[in-house]
Amino acid sequence: MRAMVYRGPYKIRVEEKDVPAIEHPGDAIVRVTLAAICGSDLHLYHGMMPDTRVGMTFGHEFIGVVEEVGSGVRNLQRGDRVMVPFNVYCGTCWFCARGLYSNCHNVNPNATAVGGIYGYSHTCGGYDGGQAEFVRVPFADVGPAVIPDWMDDEDAVLLTDALATGYFGAQLGEIVEGDVVVVFGAGPVGLFAAKSAWLMGAGRVIVVDHLENRLEKARTFAHAETYNFTEYDDIVVHLKRLTGHLGADVAIDAVGAEADGNLTQHVTSAKLKLQGGSPVALNWCIDGVRKGGTVSVMGAYGPMFSAVKFGDALNKGLTLRMNQCPVKRQWPRLFEHIRNGYLKPSDIVTHRIPLEHIAEGYHIFSAKLDGCIKPLIVPNAG
């Protein structure tokens, strides 16, 4: 089969690989029909996530058709059109039993601090991902769901991570009616978090980024008020002015490990890998939210330490909430929102790239060329 393969930092190519095999009775093999590159894939691509091995296939956002099932699979059959959450999870460990699917204890031997994620380094379990023609899906009875007939493929693939994560991030903000919500980062997750904040009754939604095309999308897609932080001497002071010097009630970090805006933080983390991530957006959240407010962290960070302004968080009495999204828990409600026309996730897709050209796709997304917001990967583009 054809598959994206990591060759070292900033280098990937498409190679011929063996079609994955059933390795456990609960496995399925899925023929991928559509995948996506996630902003967090760029952390792998840039060599930031420990134990990212040359030869691995990335991709944790994908949908496809069931090609083969293991002897223990009861809920799926060959030919089913399925969407697969980015979480690999068992359904029955202490964490899964309580709905923390992203924190499953039975799927990742390499680390206890994170669950299993498709195509996301050995730190997240060592599973190959879906930027390929086929992918192994463990616990096929648990994670995947048959895509409803009415659902568009592009909407379905965005439900496997980006939309679910943005929606989850807004929930972690514990928004009450009339809250001022500031979202740092106008990438896919930030756009979805901003849009979801309205569903939860926000009174004002502010989005901060430095890419004009993404801020434009935040205005049109997410109805948000937007600010380009490069236009202000100090974005935190500007936020205070915007909110009557109270600060936002809720701040959402939808940027994560490679945040720009502070050269020292960016260089020590994204370039020199001396931190688990550049917490510029997180620190802006901590400083920009009001005392007693809530910070929700959706941006992905590596397992190493980061220079977070924890003292300010303590002194302000903040509630810090975060997790990888337990995707499938979000689906029933998100299906309703899509059916009702409240959400149209595929509106943020900007690029559809054949798998054979995925190296260009990564570069375009990473270097933010061509107005790229969300690139999809098409395995059999013909």
Place this chain on the structure above:
Amino acid sequence: MTYTSERPPITESSDSLRARIPGWGADLDPEDRPSVPKLQWQEDRSGAHWEFPERQPEKWPRERSIEHEFLTPVFGTSCPPKGLSGALRRFSYRKYSEGRAAHWLLLLAADRVDAVESHLRSFATLRPDNPVTETGVLSEFTRHGFSSRVGKKRADVKHHLADPIIVAGPWVLAAGLAYSAVRKVLRWRRG
């Protein structure tokens, strides 16, 4: 205002927002939010029909965190450890917990070693690494590399020129120090 007990006013009413934004307030009630509360007993077990999963066969000694009691019943089988990078990875997993910086720094070092090993190994194949195609850098010319950056107020453009120096600098420095150390050792041995 902030310096009194009154909250700074919101400029738009809920009624106006409901009229303007599709779905505004649909999840106003926390009961409608699927991850509230965080811990919720899942009666359907998300489709699982076992108490503890059957164990996946371990085809080679699978490295694992020493914070785990045992090898998890299911695990990824991509890219078994090999070469010097594999030895570093196995050592890191065997010796250090996830709480130790040494664990992650060793794994990151192993990643760099893996990249060099794989790059060298590729020269012994019919398909050596090609930095032009593998970096996708040609899209700079086809996907508006110049106009995507210039005049766009992008914060990252400021350090683009310095990035290659920052990335390569420590490697050049380390190579220089290693060269110097080897020379000193050789001179010392020659007397």
